[in-house]
Amino acid sequence: EDQVTQSPEALRLQEGESSSLNCSYTVSGLRGLFWYRQDPGKGPEFLFTLYSAGEEKEKERLKATLTKKESFLHITAPKPEDSATYLCAVWPSGTYKYIFGTGTRLKVLA
Amino acid sequence: KAGVTQTPRYLIKTRGQQVTLSCSPISGHRSVSWYQQTPGQGLQFLFEYFSETQRNKGNFPGRFSGRQFSNSRSEMNVSTLELGDSALYLCASSIEGAGEQYFGPGTRLTVT
Numbered sequence: 001e002d003q004v005t006q007s008p009e010a011l012r013l014q015e016g017e018s019s020s021l022n023c024s025y026t027v028s029g030l031r032g033l034f035w036y037r038q039d040p041g042k043g044p045e046f047l048f049t050l051y052s053a054g055e056e057k058e059k060e061r062l063k064a065t066l067t068k069k070e071s072f073l074h075i076t077a078p079k080p081e082d083s084a085t086y087l088c089a090v091w092p093s094g095t096y097k098y099i100f101g102t103g104t105r106l107k108v109l110a
Numbered sequence: 111k112a113g114v115t116q117t118p119r120y121l122i123k124t125r126g127q128q129v130t131l132s133c134s135p136i137s138g139h140r141s142v143s144w145y146q147q148t149p150g151q152g153l154q155f156l157f158e159y160f161s162e163t164q165r166n167k168g169n170f171p172g173r174f175s176g177r178q179f180s181n182s183r184s185e186m187n188v189s190t191l192e193l194g195d196s197a198l199y200l201c202a203s204s205i206e207g208a209g210e211q212y213f214g215p216g217t218r219l220t221v222t
Contacts, residue, residue: 034210043114043200043213044153087153097166098143098211102152 002027002092006101013078013108021073021086021104029093033071035064036087038103044087047073078108112137114203114214122220128189131217135182135203142184143211144176147198159184160206188219196221 003026013019025033032051036044048057050066057064061082063074073086085103092099115134123129135142144156155168159178176186182203188195198218202211 032209036213043202043215046210046212049210089153095166096141096143096158096160096208097155097168099155100145100153 002090002099004088004090004099004101006086006088006104008104009102010105011107013075013106015079015108015110016077018074018076018078020075021106023071023073023088023101024069025071025088025090026069027090027092027099030090031093032091033066034089034091034098035062035071035073036089038085038087047086075106078106080108080110082106083108114201114212116199116201116214116217118217119215120218120220122222123191124222125191125193127191128187129191129219130185130187131199131201131219133184133186133201133203133214135184135201136212139203139205139212140182141204141206141208141211142178142182143202143204144184144186145200145202146170147200147216148196153200156186191221193221195219 005024007022035047038044048064053068061076065072087103089098089100117132141160143158145153147153158166162178173189178184198216200216202213204211
């Protein structure tokens, strides 16, 4: 069964304290992996798409990487405005059905 | 370019009633997906439509249904509402159901 697991569930960082969020997945075939950011009361906001192992994408303080079994979202020198829930989703082969993890709630303290 | 819009933003319904939610995708996007988001379960896939055809359905009871119109706008309907249907319902659009999806702000449904 296709499955996505994110860890940790919650993370508190001091401003400037870099860290990584993990997304482990089990799918029969991966067509794509997506990272989203969700603020309270809003819909998820698209961040990155990764298609193959070894691929990396960067945007400001965020960098996403992909291996055959997991993806990492690295946050470098975070700021309080980076506080949000970060969601990972996989797109299994042969479907149009995206499977989401339950997310990591990130809180960055000033 | 305007984003995904969903109406209404908030709804309060009584158990046993039915509800219809609406989603207008980004212009040019022909695929619309619906998700249910709850604190315990996260985002759960409901169904995906492309060119008025449902291509995938999630593991939800038949009380949950949807449709897509020729202009790509989509509606979802929930009949015989239960307390457990209280959730944020999110709509997402993409060009052809391939690649990244763009989400609307959601409809917050409360069933009392």
